[in-house]
Amino acid sequence: MFDPNHNWVSLRALKGAQWAVTRLIFITLVCQLSFNGYAQEEGEWVTVESASVEQSERYTKRRVGYYTYNNIVISDATALSDKLRIVVTDSSHAVLDADGINDDGLPYFDIVSLDEQTQIYFGIKRGELNYNAVVQEFASADSPEENLLSVANMAPSAHWDNAALANVVQGDNHEEAVATLEGAANSNVYIIFDIEQSNNLVFNFSQDDTEQNRVTSWEAAHKTDSGWVVLKSWGDANVGLNTFTANPNVSANKIRFRFRGPDGANLGINQLSLISKKDDSAPISDPGGESILDTDLSGYTGYTDENGVTTVNVGFFENKVFDDAPTELFAEAVFADTVNDTARLKTALNQAKRETGGGVVILRANANGQNRFSLSHIAVPSNVRIEVEPSLVLEMRGIKEDLYPTSKNDHKNKNKPNRQFLFSFGRSNGPGNLLAERVENVEVRSTIPGQKFTIDATTNMPHNYGYMNGGNGNGVVNLTRAIPVGLFYVKNFAISDINIEDNHTESVAVQMFADADYKDGAFAYRFGPTPLFLEERYVKNPAGSPNLNKPMNPVNIPLATNDNGDFIDETGDVVPDMFAIQRNPTYGRTPVKGSIKNIKASHAHTGYGVVQVYGGDWIEIDNIEAFNGIGVRLEAGNGTDNDNFNRSGPYFSSMNKINITNVKVTNGFTGVWLKPHSKIMKDISVENIEAIDSGTALLVGKGSFNCKTRCRDLTRGRINNLVIKGDITLRQTVFDAPVAEVGNNITYLITDANRRYLANLNDKNIDQLTRNDLQQKKIIGQQTPEQLAALTPESFDNPSGTRWYKIFPTAPVLALSMLSATEVGNESAKFGFYPVDFSKANIVSDGLPEDTLILYRGDMRNPNGSTATDFINK
Numbered sequence: 096m097f098d099p100n101h102n103w104v105s106l107r108a109l110k111g112a113q114w115a116v117t118r119l120i121f122i123t124l125v126c127q128l129s130f131n132g133y134a135q136e137e138g139e140w141v142t143v144e145s146a147s148v149e150q151s152e153r154y155t156k157r158r159v160g161y162y163t164y165n166n167i168v169i170s171d172a173t174a175l176s177d178k179l180r181i182v183v184t185d186s187s188h189a190v191l192d193a194d195g196i197n198d199d200g201l202p203y204f205d206i207v208s209l210d211e212q213t214q215i216y217f218g219i220k221r222g223e224l225n226y227n228a229v230v231q232e233f234a235s236a237d238s239p240e241e242n243l244l245s246v247a248n249m250a251p252s253a254h255w256d257n258a259a260l261a262n263v264v265q266g267d268n269h270e271e272a273v274a275t276l277e278g279a280a281n282s283n284v285y286i287i288f289d290i291e292q293s294n295n296l297v298f299n300f301s302q303d304d305t306e307q308n309r310v311t312s313w314e315a316a317h318k319t320d321s322g323w324v325v326l327k328s329w330g331d332a333n334v335g336l337n338t339f340t341a342n343p344n345v346s347a348n349k350i351r352f353r354f355r356g357p358d359g360a361n362l363g364i365n366q367l368s369l370i371s372k373k374d375d376s377a378p379i380s381d382p383g384g385e386s387i388l389d390t391d392l393s394g395y396t397g398y399t400d401e402n403g404v405t406t407v408n409v410g411f412f413e414n415k416v417f418d419d420a421p422t423e424l425f426a427e428a429v430f431a432d433t434v435n436d437t438a439r440l441k442t443a444l445n446q447a448k449r450e451t452g453g454g455v456v457i458l459r460a461n462a463n464g465q466n467r468f469s470l471s472h473i474a475v476p477s478n479v480r481i482e483v484e485p486s487l488v489l490e491m492r493g494i495k496e497d498l499y500p501t502s503k504n505d506h507k508n509k510n511k512p513n514r515q516f517l518f519s520f521g522r523s524n525g526p527g528n529l530l531a532e533r534v535e536n537v538e539v540r541s542t543i544p545g546q547k548f549t550i551d552a553t554t555n556m557p558h559n560y561g562y563m564n565g566g567n568g569n570g571v572v573n574l575t576r577a578i579p580v581g582l583f584y585v586k587n588f589a590i591s592d593i594n595i596e597d598n599h600t601e602s603v604a605v606q607m608f609a610d611a612d613y614k615d616g617a618f619a620y621r622f623g624p625t626p627l628f629l630e631e632r633y634v635k636n637p638a639g640s641p642n643l644n645k646p647m648n649p650v651n652i653p654l655a656t657n658d659n660g661d662f663i664d665e666t667g668d669v670v671p672d673m674f675a676i677q678r679n680p681t682y683g684r685t686p687v688k689g690s691i692k693n694i695k696a697s698h699a700h701t702g703y704g705v706v707q708v709y710g711g712d713w714i715e716i717d718n719i720e721a722f723n724g725i726g727v728r729l730e731a732g733n734g735t736d737n738d739n740f741n742r743s744g745p746y747f748s749s750m751n752k753i754n755i756t757n758v759k760v761t762n763g764f765t766g767v768w769l770k771p772h773s774k775i776m777k778d779i780s781v782e783n784i785e786a787i788d789s790g791t792a793l794l795v796g797k798g799s800f801n802c803k804t805r806c807r808d809l810t811r812g813r814i815n816n817l818v819i820k821g822d823i824t825l826r827q828t829v830f831d832a833p834v835a836e837v838g839n840n841i842t843y844l845i846t847d848a849n850r851r852y853l854a855n856l857n858d859k860n861i862d863q864l865t866r867n868d869l870q871q872k873k874i875i876g877q878q879t880p881e882q883l884a885a886l887t888p889e890s891f892d893n894p895s896g897t898r899w900y901k902i903f904p905t906a907p908v909l910a911l912s913m914l915s916a917t918e919v920g921n922e923s924a925k926f927g928f929y930p931v932d933f934s935k936a937n938i939v940s941d942g943l944p945e946d947t948l949i950l951y952r953g954d955m956r957n958p959n960g961s962t963a964t965d966f967i968n969k
């Protein structure tokens with residue numbers, strides 16, 4: 096009789112043998128079929144650079160050998176061919192039972208499915224098992240009519256259903272890819288592809304004959320070093336196949352389709368291709384085409400440092416300072432007016448920087464409870480961390496320097512750093528003495544993470560009203576300047592856990608800025624009626640010449656131009672102003688790889704606020720709170736016609752890879768303000784903003800200059816890949832009088848309720864209101880020094896000065912880089928409009944009299960409600 100318990104092992108062995116035989120037969124058939132298929136198909140095996148092989152731990156099978164399980168890891172497998180294999184490129188142990196040996200004599204294993212693990216056996220021998228493996232795919236020989244478009248190299252606008260679009264690109268004629276425009280932030284529907292350099296381009300797309308999702312017009316373009324060049328201008332789209340054949344001499348490696356449909360309706364396509372012959376010769380200049388975009392629409396490709404090294408993934412701050420025996424500094428027992436702790440902190444930091452692995456300096460309260468330090472400018476060196484007890488107050492010295500100067504002659508110059516700075520990182524000692532190397536690996540934080548210490552920018556920083564020289568200033572403003580933290584030529588930095596008691600001082604509490612020479616941002620000769628742009632930095636005439644500037648020193652070589660005044664390259668092709676004009680590279684000495692977290696500022700200046708990036712890359716900003724002012728601002732320079740930071744062009748002092756999360760503002764201007772001026776900014780992310788009784792939660796601006804297009808070195812920038820997500824909330828809790836302290840531009844977007852409030856206040860009808868009615872307290876006429884000295888914050892509607900206002904909240908989002916929800920505007924460098932995708936954000940209006948969630952540039956109105964045409968087109 097059969098005993099299942101007694102015979103189980105034998106039965107399992109028998110079944111295993113049967114399965115092994117079956118599997119052997121199956122594999123033999125598959126291999127034979129695969130071989131026959133490969134033999135009939137021309138092509139080659141190529142390594143998939145974007146894929147890697149994930150190895151399991153080593154297992155042992157008795158009398159056979161070691162074995163591992165191997166998974167293929169790849170972010171996007173849609174572009175892979177159907178034929179894949181794992182190739183073991185080197186191994187410490189012999190590879191057993193491979194499916195074959197390639198032309199290089201390396202063992203490989205065929206991959207049936209990416210979802211299955213590949214088991215690899217190795218011979219047994221002493222020593223640790225180590226091996227490397229790569230993924231290869233079989234690339235068929237190119238067909239003369241191969242579709243050059245691939246999903247892997249596709250960059251569509253946010254309107255598309257990406258899964259359906261991927262199927263269409265891969266040739267699924269039964270699929271329809273739909274671009275959703277109903278409720279979208281903009282109607283700029285496009286698909287951009289990187290392709291192999293090719294000419295004889297034929298653009299194709301098709302649509303079905305239904306009225307739904309109809310494409311009414313389309314455009315084709317390719318990208319050159321000078322920007323996008325239109326090959327096919329906007330023209331009617333037909334039912335079925337639409338084809339455009341470009342000039343055969345046009346050679347391209349990046350192309351773009353753009354589509355339009357009926358106003359407010361979605362559009363769809365069910366076929367998309369680009370056919371060409373490969374161009375193995377050098378690219379030939381495009382003889383025609385309408386250049387409509389003289390700007391940069393490309394995505395982020397990496398950070399290039401001062402040594403020319405490009406890194407794609409720099410990352411944010413990493414702690415590299417470790418100190419088992421930190422230096423401790425205790426507050427003085429008595430905090431007299433003469434106390435100045437600057438020298439002893441500098442000494443401790445200079446000692447700490449010499450320690451192996453860096454050094455830590457801890458500031459602590461005195462044993463008797465005295466918790467104040469008095470500090471002037473501290474230039475923090477590399478490889479140090481400053482830790483501060485949460486109970487401490489670090490007092491900025493300000494006017495104390497008048498009576499008790501830290502250094503000789505400081506009291507003679509009110510702009511000396513000892514009055515205005517607390518901590519600086521990578522700031523040179525003057526524009527003629529720039530630092531040779533970056534400051535690196537620095538941090539300021541609390542001794543208890545998450546608990547804030549305090550910086551006092553109030554006690555010694557009284558209001559000082561006067562007239563601003565330069566900038567966007569007009570009228571009487573507070574000129575007192577305090578910079579608690581300034582980050583310049585620095586890499587790998589972190590600032591956290593600070594409460595800043597401000598006094599509407601004229602600067603940002605934590606700012607990231609270029610350590611520049613402050614000379615002309617563009618290489619130009621500016622001593623005639625119009626600037627003459629040069630190949631190199633301007634050189635004056637030799638010493639002893641009758642005039643140092645006129646006539647121009649002949650060593651200065653102007654940029655080449657054609658008869659129309661356009662800049663041209665050595666072949667005579669026109670180069671847009673943005674790229675042709677040569678710039679001052681010192682404006683590229685900006686911070687990189689940083690972290691700013693858990694910072695709060697109270698009574699911040701309306702035009703400044705808590706955190707501002709004037710230039711920098713790879714910076715994360717999280718948990719920022721402002722009472723008055725702005726939470727986080729990304730803006731280079733001030734945007735005036737003489738602003739050298741913006742004259743330095745699209746890339747120096749730009750901002751890239753900036754992540755902003757969790758920002759709160761109360762009675763302020765805005766939670767987050769993004770304004771590119773002349774900069775091309777890439778990969779900016781904003782998530783979660785709460786604004787209470789403030790002008791707005793998020794303000795997205797565009798470049799605007801008073802000189803409009805006359806200033807050729809001030810081209811308009813843009814933000815590429817701006818991601819807005821999370822909760823963007825504007826909440827109103829005060830209704831009897833406005834408390835939001837704001838700047839000029841937002842006053843063009845006040846609510847109708849705000850207009851009624853102003854009309855009642857000024858005893859006028861709404862249609863009689865003027866900009867003069869926006870303020871109640873006014874400073875009339877030129878003020879004498881005595882009159883200025885007598886002014887107090889109560890002399891103004893807004894304590895920051897006469898160029899600032901108070902209003903009621905407007906709308907959660909102000910998208911001023913777009914004309915409307917359906918029209919972006921001219922995206923060229925002469926106008927600077929650009930789209931923003933708000934589809935990932937939950938925009939909330941709480942308590943406002945109007946339910947509008949987003950206002951656009953085209954919504955700007957004068958106080959009487961008439962369209963503010965001049966400001967819209969600024």
